[in-house]
Amino acid sequence: MSDTAEMLDAALAVQANAHAPYSGFRVGAAVRTTSGAIYAGCNVENASFPEGICAEAAAIGAMVAAGDREIAEVLTVADGDDLTTCCGGCRQRIREFATAVTLVHAAGPDGVRRTFTIDELLPESFGPENLS
Numbered sequence: 001m002s003d004t005a006e007m008l009d010a011a012l013a014v015q016a017n018a019h020a021p022y023s024g025f026r027v028g029a030a031v032r033t034t035s036g037a038i039y040a041g042c043n044v045e046n047a048s049f050p051e052g053i054c055a056e057a058a059a060i061g062a063m064v065a066a067g068d069r070e071i072a073e074v075l076t077v078a079d080g081d082d083l084t085t086c087c088g089g090c091r092q093r094i095r096e097f098a099t100a101v102t103l104v105h106a107a108g109p110d111g112v113r114r115t116f117t118i119d120e121l122l123p124e125s126f127g128p129e130n131l132s
């Protein structure tokens with residue numbers, strides 16, 4: 001099983017638990033770190049809409065809580081035929097823990113539809129090194 005297949009399985013498993021009563025748009029995400037560990041998260045909406053969080057943010061939170069820090073790959077899965085990529089805020093969240101070669105996969109239930117580098121999704125970005 002490839003890393004991407006494991007990530008897709010992890011993302012699909014948590015997508016089923018997404019709390020999306022308002023949008024009905026369930027999202028799952030999986031982060032694989034350079035240590036090889038996989039962390040998953042789903043979107044968690046809130047009646048106070050701005051308080052909801054994205055699946056990627058939830059997965060990154062799980063990664064950080066486990067003491068892991070360096071993202072090798074991220075996979076986001078959503079239903080439907082459209083290509084669903086990370087929102088702008090999550091691109092920045094990924095960037096915080098990315099390497100120069102971090103990959104971001106946009107997937108549907110059928111598998112990965114397109115793969116980007118974080119630099120493609122967030123060119124000329126601001127990151128931790130700008131503050132050092």
Ligand SMILES: [Zn+2]
Nearest residue numbers: 054087089090
């Ligand atoms: Zn997001």
